[in-house]
Each structure stands twice: as structure tokens, then as C-alpha cells.
Amino acid sequence: MKGKITAIIVVIIFLIIVLPSTFYTVPMTQQVIITRFGKPVGKPVKTPGLHIKRPFVEKVIRFDKRILEWDGDPNQIPTKDKKYIWVNTYARWKITDPLKFYQSVRNEMGAQARLDDILDAATRDYITSHVLLEVVRNSNREMETAENELELAADIKAPIKWGRDKITRQILKKASKIVPQYGIELVDVRIKHINYVKEVRTKVYERMISERTRIAEKYRSEGQGKKAEIEGQMEKELQRITSEAYRKAQEIKGKADAHATVIYAEAYNNDPEFYSFIKTLETYKKSLTKNSWLIISTDNDFFKYLKNMKGK
Amino acid sequence: MQVFQWKKSGGSNPQVKKSWIIGIISGIFGIIILSTMFYQVDTDSVGVITRFGKYIDTTQPGLHVKVPLGIDKVVRVPVQRVQKEEFGFRTVKAGIQTEYIKGRDEDVSLMLTGDLNSAVVEWIVQYQIGNPVNYLYNIRNVRSIIRDASESVMRKVVGDRSVDEVIILSRREIAQESKDQLQDMLNSMGAGIHIVTLELKDVNPPDPVKPAFNEVNEAKQEMERMVNEAWESYNKIIPKAKGEAEKTIRQAEGYGLNRVNRARGDANKFLAIWKEYNRAKDVTKRRLYLEAMNEIYPQIEKKYIVDSSQKGLLQLLNLNEMGGKK
Numbered sequence: 001m002k003g004k005i006t007a008i009i010v011v012i013i014f015l016i017i018v019l020p021s022t023f024y025t026v027p028m029t030q031q032v033i034i035t036r037f038g039k040p041v042g043k044p045v046k047t048p049g050l051h052i053k054r055p056f057v058e059k060v061i062r063f064d065k066r067i068l069e070w071d072g073d074p075n076q077i078p079t080k081d082k083k084y085i086w087v088n089t090y091a092r093w094k095i096t097d098p099l100k101f102y103q104s105v106r107n108e109m110g111a112q113a114r115l116d117d118i119l120d121a122a123t124r125d126y127i128t129s130h131v132l133l134e135v136v137r138n139s140n141r142e143m144e145t146a147e148n149e150l151e152l153a154a155d156i157k158a159p160i161k162w163g164r165d166k167i168t169r170q171i172l173k174k175a176s177k178i179v180p181q182y183g184i185e186l187v188d189v190r191i192k193h194i195n196y197v198k199e200v201r202t203k204v205y206e207r208m209i210s211e212r213t214r215i216a217e218k219y220r221s222e223g224q225g226k227k228a229e230i231e232g233q234m235e236k237e238l239q240r241i242t243s244e245a246y247r248k249a250q251e252i253k254g255k256a257d258a259h260a261t262v263i264y265a266e267a268y269n270n271d272p273e274f275y276s277f278i279k280t281l282e283t284y285k286k287s288l289t290k291n292s293w294l295i296i297s298t299d300n301d302f303f304k305y306l307k308n309m310k311g312k
Numbered sequence: 313m314q315v316f317q318w319k320k321s322g323g324s325n326p327q328v329k330k331s332w333i334i335g336i337i338s339g340i341f342g343i344i345i346l347s348t349m350f351y352q353v354d355t356d357s358v359g360v361i362t363r364f365g366k367y368i369d370t371t372q373p374g375l376h377v378k379v380p381l382g383i384d385k386v387v388r389v390p391v392q393r394v395q396k397e398e399f400g401f402r403t404v405k406a407g408i409q410t411e412y413i414k415g416r417d418e419d420v421s422l423m424l425t426g427d428l429n430s431a432v433v434e435w436i437v438q439y440q441i442g443n444p445v446n447y448l449y450n451i452r453n454v455r456s457i458i459r460d461a462s463e464s465v466m467r468k469v470v471g472d473r474s475v476d477e478v479i480i481l482s483r484r485e486i487a488q489e490s491k492d493q494l495q496d497m498l499n500s501m502g503a504g505i506h507i508v509t510l511e512l513k514d515v516n517p518p519d520p521v522k523p524a525f526n527e528v529n530e531a532k533q534e535m536e537r538m539v540n541e542a543w544e545s546y547n548k549i550i551p552k553a554k555g556e557a558e559k560t561i562r563q564a565e566g567y568g569l570n571r572v573n574r575a576r577g578d579a580n581k582f583l584a585i586w587k588e589y590n591r592a593k594d595v596t597k598r599r600l601y602l603e604a605m606n607e608i609y610p611q612i613e614k615k616y617i618v619d620s621s622q623k624g625l626l627q628l629l630n631l632n633e634m635g636g637k638k
Contacts, residue, residue, distance in 0.1 A: 028362060048364075048367070049363075049364050067457070067501055090464070092501065133428065136425075137471055143426050143477060144482075156428060165468070190461070192460055193463065193467065194471075195419075195422055195423070195424065204428070215528050215531070216528045217531070219531035219532050222535055224538060226539045230546055231546075234550060237546075242556070245557030245558070250564070253568060260574070263572065263579045274597075277600070289611060290613055294615045295616040296615070297617075
């Protein structure tokens with residue numbers, strides 16, 4: 001009885017200790033290598049699920065299988081056209097050969113340090129061998145400006161040959177040649193930030209300000225120009241209106257005068273002699289006034305009776 | 313060890329004690345099994361099930377059964393929930409009056425435009441987990457890849473546009489293009505993320521340049537004001553001038569009517585008199601003459617009637633008086 005129980009207990013204890021050391025699971029996110037007394041054995045295990053190894057003597061070392069981060073420090077790099085910029089890149093990578101990885105860089109920390117060197121160098125190489133515009137722009141898309149007057153400078157309109165995407169592809173390509181020896185594959189490299197260094201920034205701001213001031217000035221003078229134009233148009237319109245009115249008025253008056261003349265002529269032509277008689281009398285009435293002096297001879301028609309009745 | 317102790321103390325009735333112990337052990341065992349056998353998935357999530365670490369199934373919301381004792385494991389992934397990332401600013405307190413921290417993230421928001429100017433661009437990305445399996449197993453820190461890729465894409469899109477386009481003209485296109493490129497980038501890595509929206513928030517020139525941009529707006533308004541003022545005075549003066557012109561023309565017409573009517577009147581008057589005159593020419597002529605004289609002579613104060621034989625009259629006249637009158 002006693003021996004039986006002891007036997008059962010021994011078996012249970014044995015299982016409790018041995019089982020976990022024999023079976024191990026590989027989660028979806030991991031891959032493992034097996035080492036025997038520190039020496040790697042067999043192929044890395046990448047398939048998830050339950051696996052068996054030799055207990056006690058073999059050890060499981062786990063590595064992430066997923067895409068991992070790498071974020072570079074911002075680097076101050078001059079471009080080919082001697083413009084100093086901050087460039088901050090990021091990359092994504094994964095461990096493709098855990099064994100190589102383990103042997104060459106040991107762990108992720110080691111890999112990050114290696115990637116720092118490789119990617120920083122590749123970035124620097126490609127940035128310095130291109131002008132700023134090539135790094136900033138990505139295509140030869142035609143850019144618009146809000147103020148039509150604002151012409152883009154010729155060096156900015158210059159077509160690019162590379163563009164950011166191609167340059168980052170080059171960086172990726174170059175780095176990808178180096179990293180396999182560490183059991184790493186680079187999935188992606190991108191430029192996250194590009195900014196001017198502080199001193200350049202101030203200058204760029206100054207340029208932007210002067211550009212805007214120029215536009216503002218242009219609007220102001222355009223305003224004045226338009227105002228003058230309207231005023232000129234007004235002046236012209238004014239002259240046209242008054243002169244047209246004058247012309248029409250004179251025409252009307254002239255016509256009326258002519259008409260009147262015809263009327264007079266028609267009437268007076270009946271008897272010019274009588275007309276002049278009547279008109280002369282009327283004129284006398286008007287021109288001889290209180291203050292006139294009248295010296296008349298007695299042989300005047302009016303006074304012919306003054307001397308004698310016969311009037312002779 | 314405990315087993316031994318119990319065995320010793322319950323030596324009198326070992327059979328009963330044994331079954332009691334077995335009962336407790338199997339009870340505890342049962343509770344453990346039951347508690348790890350059922351699991352619940354909330355309505356906004358799905359459950360991703362792994363057996364010995366290997367993916368086997370995705371389950372929908374509700375109560376489910378799995379293999380207990382840690383053999384099957386469940387990870388709940390909130391696929392319905394829309395998550396948000398902010399770039400260039402940070403919401404401190406969301407609400408009716410949402411508070412933001414601005415300007416802290418200048419590294420994120422300050423970028424170069426295609427005309428080598430600078431702009432401060434702030435934006436948000438809203439996303440959902442589209443494929444929970446990819447989301448869990450392909451990328452280690454999905455949030456950080458969303459952030460990095462967003463920043464990279466936004467810079468790329470802005471880098472192909474002038475500062476005017478970024479700030480004023482094509483905000484919508486920038487958002488759309490960035491969204492598409494971001495989605496492509498995430499897909500290419502199998503991130504399992506679905507971008508719901510990418511929305512531009514404040515897009516400004518850098519602070520030191522802002523006053524200059526405002527100046528342009530002011531100048532634009534000033535221009536409009538000047539033009540308006542000019543039109544205003546135009547509209548004030550021209551109609552008035554038109555009115556005056558009309559007046560001149562009407563006056564001329566009035567003058568014309570006046571002239572013609574007067575002419576007609578004069579002519580008719582003359583014709584009337586002339587008609588009468590024709591009937592008795594001599595008498596009428598005399599009458600007209602005398603009537604006229606009758607009117608004229610009484611008015612004139614200084615009259616000198618000189619005999620027709622008299623000569624050298626002028627000597628008699630007091631010319632000084634005449635001159636003095638002048």
C-alpha cells in the first residue's frame with residue numbers, strides 16, 4: 001500500500017517537472033530556437049503550436065516574429081545644395097533568421113544599435129548626394145499659388161529626377177544588402193520628418209514674409225490702380241454726358257431757330273416794306289426812352305402840321 | 313506533505329477520508345476547468361482564439377466555450393471601436409469646449425512644402441481594426457506604425473504642394489490623398505487597420521510668418537474697399553450728371569418751343585395786321601405811325617423841334633449838359 005502511493009507520487013512529481021520541460025508552445029507572434037547547453041540545435045521553429053524538445057538539456061529562446069519598430073534620432077544633414085536640414089527616419093524590420101540573429105546581435109537591443117549605424121549612414125549618404133528639392137518633393141506635379149501674381153521661383157519649378165520615394169527606396173535597398181547577415185529583413189524605411197535647422201528656418205521665414213509683403217503691396221497698388229481706372233472712367237463718362245447734352249441742346253435750339261426763321265420769313269415776305277415799317281415803329285418805342293434827346297426838324301412828317309395846316 | 317498528515321490523523325477510517333479528499337480536489341479542479349471553459353465577447357469586439365499559441369478561430373460577440381486550462385486562449389479585439397490619433401496637437405479635455413495643447417508637437421506639425429516654405433499642419437486619423445488576426449500577429453506596435461506612417465505620408469503629400477495649396481487651396485485633396493496612401497502603406501505591411509478618416513485640422517503658416525499672411529488679407533480687403541469707394545463715387549456722380557444732361561436737353565427743347573411759338577405768334581400777328589392794312593393801306597399806315605409817335609413823344613423829356621430852314625443848330629445846344637449826363 002505504502003509503496004504504491006509513493007510510486008504514484010514519484011510519477012506525479014516527475015511529470016510536473018518533466019512535462020513543462022518537454023513541451024513548449026510557440027505563439028503566433030513568436031519564433032524560437034532550441035539550444036543544447038548553449039549550442040543551437042536544429043532549425044528555428046516558426047510554426048505556432050505545441051512542440052516537443054528534450055527536457056532539461058535543451059533550452060528555448062524566443063524571438064518576435066512580427067514587424068518591429070526602429071525610430072532613428074533626428075540627424076542634421078547638409079543636402080547637395082548645402083542646405084542644412086534635420087532628417088528623422090523610421091524603419092520597420094523583422095527577424096527572418098532567428099539563429100543568425102541570435103548569433104550576431106543576440107537580442108533586439110543589439111539589432112537596434114546595428115540598425116542605427118546602418119540606416120543613419122545610408123540616410124546620410126543619399127541625402128547629401130541630392131538637392132533639397134529632390135528630398136522634399138515626390139513628383140513633378142505642378143503647384144498652384146493662391147495669388148496668381150506670385151510666380152514660383154525658377155529653381156523651385158525645376159523638375160526633379162528622383163523625389164522622396166525613390167530616395168527612400170534607395171536607402172532601403174542599400175541597407176537591405178547589409179542587414180541579412182544579422183538575420184534581419186528591412187520591411188520599410190521612410191523619412192518621417194524633414195525640417196530646416198534653426199538658422200535656416202529664420203531665413204526661410206524672412207523670405208516667406210517678404211514674399212507675402214510683396215503680394216500685399218501688389219494688392220494695394222492694384223487697388224489704387226483700379227480706383228484710378230474707375231475715376232478715369234467716371235471722368236470720361238461725365239464729359240460724354242455733358243457734351244452729348246450740350247450737342248443735343250444746341251441741335252434742338254438750332255432747329256428751332258431755323259424753324260422760327262422760316263416762319264418769320266414766310267410771313268414777312270408777303271410785304272417786306274410793311275414789315276420794316278411796323279418793325280421800325282416798334283423799335284422806336286423800345287429805343288426812345290425818357291432820357292433820350294430828340295431833335296426834330298419841322299419838315300418831319302409828324303410836325304408838318306405844326307407850321308401850317310397843309311402840311312407843306 | 314499535507315496528504316501524509318491527513319492520512320495519519322484519519323487513520324481510523326481511511327476509506328471515508330480518502331473519498332473526501334478526492335472530492336475536494338476534483339471540486340477545485342472542476343471550478344478551474346469551468347471558469348476557463350467559458351468566455352464572453354463584448355458587442356464591440358471579436359474573440360481571437362489560439363490553441364497552444366496557434367490561431368484557430370475568430371468568434372463573434374456572445375458566450376462561447378473553449379478548451380480549458382490555458383490550452384485555448386482568447387484575445388478580445390475591439391473591432392467596432394473607432395480609435396483616434398492626433399498629430400501636432402493633443403486634446404487635453406474633450407467636451408463641448410474641447411481644450412488642446414498646441415505648438416508642443418512642432419516636430420510633428422512643422423513641415424516643408426514643395427516650394428520650400430514651411431507650414432504647420434495639424435491633423436487627426438481615425439481608424440478601426442479591420443482584420444483582428446493581422447492586427448494581432450503581423451506588427452508588434454500597430455499604434456506606432458500608424459503614427460509613423462501618417463507623419464511620413466502627410467509630409468510626402470505636403471512636400472508636393474505649394475504653401476498656398478497647403479494652407480488655402482487644397483486641404484480636402486491633401487486629406488484624401490494622405491488617407492489613401494496611408495491605407496496602402498498599412499495594407500502593404502498587413503497591419504489589419506482600416507482608416508476611417510484622415511482630417512486636416514488647423515493648417516497655418518509658422519507663427520513668425522502669420523502676420524505677413526494676415527497682411528495679405530488686409531491688403532486684399534483694402535483693395536476691395538478702394539474699388540468700392542471708387543464705384544460709390546461713380547454711382548453718386550454719374551446719375552446726377554445724367555439728370556443734369558436731361559435737364560439741359562429739356563431746357564433746349566423748351567427754348568425751341570418758345571422760339572417757334574413766338575415766331576408763329578409774331579408771324580400771325582403780322583399777317584393779321586397786314587391783312588387789315590391791305591384793305592386800307594394809306595390810312596392804316598398813317599394810323600400806325602401816329603399811334604406810335606403818340607406813345608413815344610410824351611416819354612421823352614428833352615425834345616427840340618427845329619425849323620427846317622434853321623442851320624447850325626448844334627451851336628445852340630448845351631453840349632456840356634449832354635456830356636454831363638453821360
